[in-house]
Amino acid sequence: AKITYIEPDGHRQTLDVPDGWSVMEGAIDRELDGIVAQCGGGCSCATCHVYVLSGAVGEPGEEELEMLELVAAERKPNSRLSCQLEVSAALDGLVVQIPQTQY
Numbered sequence: 514a515k516i517t518y519i520e521p522d523g524h525r526q527t528l529d530v531p532d533g534w535s536v537m538e539g540a541i542d543r544e545l546d547g548i549v550a551q552c553g554g555g556c557s558c559a560t561c562h563v564y565v566l567s568g569a570v571g572e573p574g575e576e577e578l579e580m581l582e583l584v585a586a587e588r589k590p591n592s593r594l595s596c597q598l599e600v601s602a603a604l605d606g607l608v609v610q611i612p613q614t615q616y
């Protein structure tokens with residue numbers, strides 16, 4: 514699915530991310546700025562924080578909600594952990610903004 518990432522400096526990139534990958538993996542694979550993903554997708558680091566600008570991502574699970582309390586940048590209603598967003602056709606056209614900091 515096509516996922517658009519807006520890096521912290523405002524640079525916008527639309528990538529074709531394979532179904533089954535996480536939105537985090539799509540960013541790491543292309544070495545985008547701003548996603549750290551220290552725990553490698555285990556929902557235990559909160560350094561893969563993104564803001565979802567558009568796209569039907571559903572609601573965060575309980576574990577993700579807990580970790581969202583630890584994000585370094587401002588937590589907003591559209592804050593999500595990108596490792597918990599699984600890419601599928603339903604997410605085609607998703608736009609996420611990467612915050613200025615993950616620490």
Ligand code: FES
Pocket residue numbers: 537549550551552553554555556557558559560561580594595596597
């Ligand atoms: Fe660690 Fe997402 S990569 S919480």
